[in-house]
Amino acid sequence: MNAPSFDARLDIAAIRAQFPILEQKIRGKDLVFLDSAASAQKPRAVIDAMVGAMETQYANIHRGLHWMSERTTEAYEATRDAAARLLNAGDRHEIVFVRNSTEGINLVAHSYGRGIMKPGQAVVISAMEHHSNIVPWQMLRDAHGTELRVAPINDAGELDMAAYEALFADGKVGLVAITHMSNVLGSYTPAERIIQIAHAHGAKVLLDGSQAVVHRRVDVRALDADFYVFTGHKLYGPTGIGVLYGKRELLEAMPPWMGGGDMISSVTYERSTWARVPHKFEAGTPAIIEGIGLNAAIEWVEGIGYPAIAAHEAALTDHALSRLSAIEGLTVIGRAQDRGGVVSFTLDRAHAHDIATLLDRAGIAVRAGHHCAEPLMHRLGLESTARASFGIYTTPGEIDVLADTLIKVREFFQ
């Protein structure tokens, strides 16, 4: 077993103290929460921001001329600045608030897909996408006559770049929609190269950053990404709020998707005109309290800093890989070079669900199943895996508890 080198910059005990839920006991046992890739826990700063908004300044936003509405509008709109800063977007108008990554991808599939793409053009996804980045493109294909192409992965769980590039040969590809980090394998994809190749062939690129932005600094300008989505609840923020980044000229060219209050400039029965971006895409009363909570989450993450986060999670992942690989009968799924804090595995003689149920009895929360990535499971020749995933608050000791308990799980099913 390697001795993990944990980053001295992170005082994990102090961080854990900011997460009220980590004090909970599960069936009398300490909670070992290794399901952060599904959704992360919320620090006190996020909870307090939401409570503060509701207790001291709440009102509907954008259209109010009174004090509460002005304060709430300011607080909500400050999140747009925070998200732009987080992704290093050049312009706050490039930040569209959505419910979650799924809605962000659907927005692009509807508005860019049906509105700008032509039937006969192709969308490229990869063999390791989450259903949220598969189904919208299938629905686009079936409704609009685009083609759906799948870039294969190698056995390590990395994108096959030669095969990816070959998909552009006929010049039909209009859009690439690819994960920035797999929620099953933990693999990062080489976003810069993906984008360079796509751009060289005249295609736009959407990156699904649901996982990546949690673990690593993202710079949409350095990447030259056309669209980037992430979801608040995985970034230690509230549910109900997510972000779609889009280059301004693309957002401006795209037709609106949902109609309603807040997204219009003027309305008559004959014809309505649209508000400027991003409001054109934000119909109805937004998730105000959640937006304010997301700002707190972003500031909290920035306060810790991506270098420290990435170093901590890399050390955790190394530790997990070495402890888990040493367990007889356990197979780690995915061996990408460049990976984030997610480890999937299978165990001889024990189905993933049964593993999860046993671990749960020991207070350990992991995910089991297809992880909303059935086609990837199929590619891997698996039905399901168990998955442990790490957050800023995860400790090497928790990974040891996992490994020790898995040994017992294996004995149980012997």
Place this chain on the structure above:
Amino acid sequence: MNAPSFDARLDIAAIRAQFPILEQKIRGKDLVFLDSAASAQKPRAVIDAMVGAMETQYANIHRGLHWMSERTTEAYEATRDAAARLLNAGDRHEIVFVRNSTEGINLVAHSYGRGIMKPGQAVVISAMEHHSNIVPWQMLRDAHGTELRVAPINDAGELDMAAYEALFADGKVGLVAITHMSNVLGSYTPAERIIQIAHAHGAKVLLDGSQAVVHRRVDVRALDADFYVFTGHKLYGPTGIGVLYGKRELLEAMPPWMGGGDMISSVTYERSTWARVPHKFEAGTPAIIEGIGLNAAIEWVEGIGYPAIAAHEAALTDHALSRLSAIEGLTVIGRAQDRGGVVSFTLDRAHAHDIATLLDRAGIAVRAGHHCAEPLMHRLGLESTARASFGIYTTPGEIDVLADTLIKVREFFQ
């Protein structure tokens, strides 16, 4: 001035004590919050439910086999039962969670409109709709070739039922989408008759209950409504969560709208199959914490009871109408017989924005503008109105403060 008869069943002081925000001072003055129709304040019970979810049991739902996920799934799904109970739906599967009313209407416009309606069919709306119940039908018209018909209102601000019925003469109407209560005029619409007439002509009906459900008991089965939408934040609940009720056979016949995790039954690249209703319409990680908050809001409203709420608000509205009408130069807009706790008005020599700014200096929050109902303003021959709207926590004394201050506003602009 009439002596208002306030319902003795409601202990308003005790209710107000449950709203932390009502203790706030605005520029040193007591907050007089008369903007509840835009968004209501949140009682302690709602705030506590959200905090409790984040502090003691949070995890992503539906797919987790561990304790936190099971508890959170239960709490979130309990909201479906609560919403079904609130609307008296026959079946919890008829409750679809959406972000807000706007998304609920867009869902129907996309899925029922493009999926089930045929080009050449017509959608009927009324002359007093919110933009959220106009623009989606315009977009449907422009994308799908349906027609948009507008049922007129009379000068009192009531639906013209003869003209409404006449719209069905050619047999083309497939869907009626009408507000259950106007957010500008306060008028209720005669939902039962609207639905009977539509059904007699083979059309389905969506009611926009954004305002109505806040003030009055709604029974979708007694009404025989096909679709009903409301938005959590106006019902004392969180932002980011709303409800679409749809009759089960309609929801089952409708194609899904957004694709992604949680809404599928199985996924291959060639073809995906959909989960049962309502999950078919709920793609991606939902607004979990907000759903749990909405349950608390529904229970809180049920605890007070609609009879007491309606009686209190009717008395407030009578009081407001009599106090405001007595102000020289003030015109109340809308004189419907059957109305809820919303009063719009104009004042000679003072534009609505200027009124709102002055009232704000006195700590009074009202809305001013077109209230997301430009075509209605046009019908009324107005640019804008000021609007005072009432919640359970509103007191007759606050209405007196409004009236007394409006007299001073008038003097100011003399």
Place this chain on the structure above:
Amino acid sequence: MFEDLRDLYNATIIERGRRPRHMRRLEDFDATAKGDNPMCGDRVQVWVKYAGDGTIAATGFDARGCEISKAAADLMVEAVAGHSATSTRRLFAAFRTLAQTGECAECAEELKPMLPLAAVHEYPSRVKCATLPWHALIAALEGEGATTSE
């Protein structure tokens, strides 16, 4: 460490889950249906052959899933043999109660072999593992091609 889990993972479940006796596709069948549990990815397919009087003569299944779903499918096959569609539905109702509550009041003879699944009621998210094959069977009897247990 997991001794209390022997409730759920008892000898019968482990044996039936690992070496199901009836996990095979019927070559000659009258009805079939698939069942999906979209939340976890479990999948089962059931094939049914009727006797002359419309009762179930033979059932086979194929399952992708955990020990519990396989064991439940395997025991189901034996329980429903010789039953009509109506009495199969009645058995399913009783089995569902067993899986959800652990109770089997006035327990039918055919259901007694299912009692090893009673402990599943203590694991709410696993109840669907046990009921999924039944959902598929009922869908087959009703002539539907597919069902889900969400």
Place this chain on the structure above:
Amino acid sequence: MFEDLRDLYNATIIERGRRPRHMRRLEDFDATAKGDNPMCGDRVQVWVKYAGDGTIAATGFDARGCEISKAAADLMVEAVAGHSATSTRRLFAAFRTLAQTGECAECAEELKPMLPLAAVHEYPSRVKCATLPWHALIAALEGEGATTSE
């Protein structure tokens, strides 16, 4: 009770808001544009006539909105007379600063008549009322038909 509001609603604003001098459609114009404030429903249209050298010879407007937006439009018409597109943009930048901060450092002569609008900076949601006519004017100069101040 509202005496401190005389800052904002001073004699100039009230007078110009109620009886604007330049609120009329130009019959003979070279450029026009509409401006909407979608958040509150204010709307303004501006018409411009150029002189031979491309500077602004005349401006007219029609406005639906509050006293502040009308007064701002009315004062704007006087401020921009004789200016080129470039110097109009410069004036707008300075006016925007005035509306947002109350400051008019090295205040241009043409902007001094706008100083009665300085207090609007204390009312953040009203700043757009004052800048909307300018947005429309700039849109007209740039040949765009419409703009919004969101």
